[in-house]
Amino acid sequence: MINAILRRVAYAVLVLVGVNLLTFLLFFTVNTPDDMARMNIGGRRVGAEQIEKWKAERGYDQPLMWNEQGEGTEKLTRTVFWQRSVSLLWLDFGRSDSQSALDIGREIRTRMGVSLQLAVPIFILQLIASVGFALLLVFFRHTRIDFWGVVLCVLMLSISSLFYIIVGQLLFSRVLKLVPISGWAPGLDALKFLVLPVCLSLLARLGGEARLYRAMLLEEVGKDHVRTARAKGMSEPAVLLRHVLPNALIPILTSAGSFLPYVFLGSLLFESFFGIPGLGAYVVDAISAQDFAVVRAMVFLGALLYVAAFLLIDIAYTWVDPRVRLE
Numbered sequence: 001m002i003n004a005i006l007r008r009v010a011y012a013v014l015v016l017v018g019v020n021l022l023t024f025l026l027f028f029t030v031n032t033p034d035d036m037a038r039m040n041i042g043g044r045r046v047g048a049e050q051i052e053k054w055k056a057e058r059g060y061d062q063p064l065m066w067n068e069q070g071e072g073t074e075k076l077t078r079t080v081f082w083q084r085s086v087s088l089l090w091l092d093f094g095r096s097d098s099q100s101a102l103d104i105g106r107e108i109r110t111r112m113g114v115s116l117q118l119a120v121p122i123f124i125l126q127l128i129a130s131v132g133f134a135l136l137l138v139f140f141r142h143t144r145i146d147f148w149g150v151v152l153c154v155l156m157l158s159i160s161s162l163f164y165i166i167v168g169q170l171l172f173s174r175v176l177k178l179v180p181i182s183g184w185a186p187g188l189d190a191l192k193f194l195v196l197p198v199c200l201s202l203l204a205r206l207g208g209e210a211r212l213y214r215a216m217l218l219e220e221v222g223k224d225h226v227r228t229a230r231a232k233g234m235s236e237p238a239v240l241l242r243h244v245l246p247n248a249l250i251p252i253l254t255s256a257g258s259f260l261p262y263v264f265l266g267s268l269l270f271e272s273f274f275g276i277p278g279l280g281a282y283v284v285d286a287i288s289a290q291d292f293a294v295v296r297a298m299v300f301l302g303a304l305l306y307v308a309a310f311l312l313i314d315i316a317y318t319w320v321d322p323r324v325r326l327e
């Protein structure tokens with residue numbers, strides 16, 4: 001098992017190197033450092049001196065990938081590629097391209113805590129609610145409850161998350177005045193700002209996930225060992241909880257685990273609409289301000305979290321099903 005994990009870690013490193021290189025080529029092929037300077041300073045009416053000053057302050061005044069004037073290793077290390085792209089591999093995110101030139105690593109650490117306060121409750125409650133609703137539909141399969149439950153799931157997944165946000169803010173914040181419409185506060189005061197986005201996110205994703213989990217559970221209901229347990233007199237709830245659900249955990253774990261990166265990166269839509277200063281809002285602000293350093297850092301961080309999440313999912317398979325072995 002250790003060898004399999006080490007091999008997958010090696011694959012993950014190769015993936016991250018490839019993502020890093022591809023991201024660098026895409027960003028610096030489409031936009032040169034001069035273009036980035038113009039967009040950050042103020043458009044086309046920018047003098048050459050201002051551009052050179054901006055590039056020098058942020059390290060873009062060096063050659064892109066190879067420094068002919070450098071000596072020894074400086075030919076590689078004194079380049080934009082090494083200092084602004086390769087450095088991401090050891091989580092040195094550098095500074096933003098904006099006028100404030102903030103430390104990206106510090107911003108990520110600060111904002112990730114905020115994103116976790118929103119995303120962790122959503123992840124846990126979403127998994128419980130979706131699996132619970134799917135089990136309820138399977139328990140009442142081939143009945144009107146199952147039929148109308150599936151209809152409700154299709155209806156819910158057909159509605160955009162944006163609709164839930166707008167209607168939820170209008171109803172619960174403006175009309176009923178139960179919770180703030182947006183904003184943020186540290187400590188326990190954050191709870192009143194988290195209730196509405198958490199509930200709306202649960203509602204927006206419940207239909208799609210419950211319908212998916214229902215299909216996974218129904219596939220297990222017809223297996224021989226389930227029919228045997230039912231023939232021995234085991235009650236239907238016990239059959240579902242002790243035989244059907246454990247055997248459906250691998251596909252459920254795969255589906256739920258793909259959401260793990262968003263637990264750390266935050267929700268772009270919900271953080272932006274509710275004024276929550278997490279990583280999702282940070283990415284939106286960076287795109288609006290054309291801050292390419294922040295966008296590159298977040299692309300790399302997203303790739304890192306994805307490969308880490310799926311590595312954890314592979315390891316979790318061995319815990320969920322003892323028959324699975326990593327070899």
